[in-house]
Amino acid sequence: MLKNNLLLRAAKGEEVERAPVWLMRQAGRILPEYRATRAKAKNFVEFVKNPELAAEVTIQPVDILGVDAAIIFSDILVIPEAMGLPYEMIEAKGPRFPNTIHTKADIDKLKIADAGDLDYVMKALSLTKKNLNNRVPLIGFCGAPWTLFAYMIEGSGSKTFSKAKQFLYTHPDLSHQLLEKITQSSINYLKGQVIAGANLLQIFDSWAGVLSEKMYYEFSLKYISKICDALSPIAPVTVFAKDAHYAVKKIAETSCNSIGLDWTIDPTKARQEAGGKTLQGNADPCLLYADEKTIISETHSMLKAFGKNRYICNLGHGLYPDIDKEKAKLFVDVVKEYKW
């Protein structure tokens, strides 16, 4: 059905003619077209909840940048909201939760969300699917349970997430209860996304890096692994645990299909640790500030290091909002035109 299924074949480890390429946060502020659509909503949360606008910005980078996949425009924090903990997005600052989790009663009050609670995402996926007209695969996503937990306890972004980590150290049993509820909600949500049209799923563990290795396995990867077990039978799953440099081997041991890498990970070392699974990444987002010559040569080096098969080309983190869209397009073009 799909005219371009490179991403799906690469994720499953099948042979490809060339590596597929997409960019984390490709539906975002680097595109003037995105900013124009964004201006139609009264705030970020309303923007996310509007299926027509979400579908519109999801498709823009396919048209403008020529990427090999669309990723549904949404936010990882829709899950806490669906569980009963609403969030706000403060301009130039980031997310904020008016209420946070402190006690067992707070956790007991949260519901296990199901896909019906996130109907606006399902509608956005269906609409995107229809309008994409099978040009490229559509990626669905969720935040890793630990990352969502971190926001739900901390109440906002943080350099250290010390409140969230304090909760892990002082209330390990309650932590597991909350992580389990988030995990069940995420499984319901991702299953709904596949039914609504997502061809591949990505789990974003944005705050993996604040945990020690031991705590990462106990409080994060354990739950990611449950999500992979529930979803990988119906759609390929990518796990991206930013700054969890120590965890590539253990992530590869889950039932995920591919592993996202940030730009501090050596491709050759990751290949050794990934047990034959597909890798995704991992250009430094700041490379796109460089001149054309540097972007081309560094991208070529990266492609050589990862190789053609079992590889999804991407940045090692989301696009920074002040990147010139022509530089992002250049990166995509370099990957697509590379002579393997």
Place this chain on the structure above:
Amino acid sequence: MLKNNLLLRAAKGEEVERAPVWLMRQAGRILPEYRATRAKAKNFVEFVKNPELAAEVTIQPVDILGVDAAIIFSDILVIPEAMGLPYEMIEAKGPRFPNTIHTKADIDKLKIADAGDLDYVMKALSLTKKNLNNRVPLIGFCGAPWTLFAYMIEGSGSKTFSKAKQFLYTHPDLSHQLLEKITQSSINYLKGQVIAGANLLQIFDSWAGVLSEKMYYEFSLKYISKICDALSPIAPVTVFAKDAHYAVKKIAETSCNSIGLDWTIDPTKARQEAGGKTLQGNADPCLLYADEKTIISETHSMLKAFGKNRYICNLGHGLYPDIDKEKAKLFVDVVKEYKW
């Protein structure tokens, strides 16, 4: 001369009866005594510039926590200031530079600082040395050139330091000029610190982790290595590059004496990569939020993993300001009472 020289022997790789212990940011807000002294200065920058107050808070943790070393109370940003780029410290936000570096002319205008430009630090060191009365070694320090460069371009803390990294990508030659000037200033500064009484030196590369491995070696470790070459003949040098998980082996190849590790690094792996050099670290700062039993068992596990010799016990980052001082003292006591 020193009554307790465990730290110096451990740093040099000599045999010890037990591992020495100190805590990064031990002269800090966790101590009510620190907060009382801090209240005597009108702001943070004035506090740093007052040798009597700086000496007072430097010695407090030796008396109160029983650590095996004092580290001079100061700030890494005194070097940019001495070069001609003053900083402010905004309460609850962090450092801010009213002026930042944009052009070659900005770099040319900066002076290479010498120890005389930082007379207040030299006075604080001499006074501390006298009042410590040879009880424990005194540690001097500076920021790594890349970390200072990052602040001087960015103008404040940042999650990504994308402006500073953009400068590296777009002006590599100018970047090297600025890094060289910071390096020369740091060498002059650290030599002055040794003359004024510092027994051991630490280089803090707080923002190592935002760079890719390749850029880290080119723009950061190269300059750290120059500082080590200039200083290690006169005092042991510790290099602490936070989040540069990939760099342990290359740091060990410099002329440094010991290597600081954050809490994401596996001790056994670090031992393999450190080529016989002393290691320092690496407890998760959030461990000190846990109950006594957990603190004791986790600290014991860490001590076992590193072993008695060529090891300096510490956290993997600075103490967080809301840690209970009794928990910090417990950590120190556990290390001192451990039966090797």
